[in-house]
Amino acid sequence: SQTIHQWPATLVQPVGSPLSLECTVEGTSNPNLYWYRQAAGRGLQLLFYSVGIGQISSEVPQNLSASRPQDRQFILSSKKLLLSDSGFYLCAWTGTYEQYFGPGTRLTVT
Amino acid sequence: SQKIEQNSEALNIQEGKTATLTCNYTNYSPAYLQWYRQDPGRGPVFLLLIRENEKEKRKERLKVTFDTTLKQSLFHITASQPADSATYLCALYNNAGNMLTFGGGTRLMVKP
Numbered sequence: 558s559q560t561i562h563q564w565p566a567t568l569v570q571p572v573g574s575p576l577s578l579e580c581t582v583e584g585t586s587n588p589n590l591y592w593y594r595q596a597a598g599r600g601l602q603l604l605f606y607s608v609g610i611g612q613i614s615s616e617v618p619q620n621l622s623a624s625r626p627q628d629r630q631f632i633l634s635s636k637k638l639l640l641s642d643s644g645f646y647l648c649a650w651t652g653t654y655e656q657y658f659g660p661g662t663r664l665t666v667t
Numbered sequence: 668s669q670k671i672e673q674n675s676e677a678l679n680i681q682e683g684k685t686a687t688l689t690c691n692y693t694n695y696s697p698a699y700l701q702w703y704r705q706d707p708g709r710g711p712v713f714l715l716l717i718r719e720n721e722k723e724k725r726k727e728r729l730k731v732t733f734d735t736t737l738k739q740s741l742f743h744i745t746a747s748q749p750a751d752s753a754t755y756l757c758a759l760y761n762n763a764g765n766m767l768t769f770g771g772g773t774r775l776m777v778k779p
Contacts, residue, residue, distance in 0.1 A: 591767075599771065600769055600771035603766060603768070606765075616766070647710045647711075649710070651767070654699060654701070655713040655716060656711075656758075656767055658710030660709065661708070661709065663708070
């Protein structure tokens with residue numbers, strides 16, 4: 558069966574510091590992968606999606622970037638965090654039509 | 668622009684009653700619509716998918732309807748239980764079919 562992992566689970570970072578969040582998927586090959594952000598009490602905002610290694614599409618202009626160095630690995634990064642980057646970051650992969658989400662990373666920028 | 672609207676106010680119901688949640692959309696031509704459940708601090712979990720040619724779909728105590736004329740889906744939970752308390756999200760693919768967009772979700776509270 559397929560499993561999706563994210564780490565870290567929680568993170569507290571100061572403004573201006575770098576960020577690296579990792580997502581890995583097991584049990585499937587060549588998945589479509591997605592990064593979402595969810596602010597407190599808000600809906601899901603699609604940040605990036607990838608249909609293959611090195612293929613990244615950005616939906617929202619911001620100070621975040623994404624990379625897909627391996628088929629089942631998706632990384633979200635920032636060089637300098639902003640207060641507004643705080644939120645719940647979710648990685649997901651797509652089955653036939655539905656999406657399966659990881660456990661998420663709670664990021665607090667102080 | 669494309670919009671997916673769900674009632675942002677929490678829905679409070681008594682245990683045993685039927686909960687009905689609404690999802691309205693504009694400027695989409697979806698072939699199918701999806702519903703997810705999200706518990707606090709967790710990622711959404713897929714519940715049901717209904718296709719445009721299906722008027723109704725059931726899974727255990729869940730029932731979903733899809734009216735492409737009204738551009739609306741209704742999500743019902745019958746014989747609701749406190750464990751059903753969560754936020755429920757509807758989702759549609761964009762017209763290009765490569766991105767899933769979620770509504771803001773409706774929080775359901777089932778009181779014993």
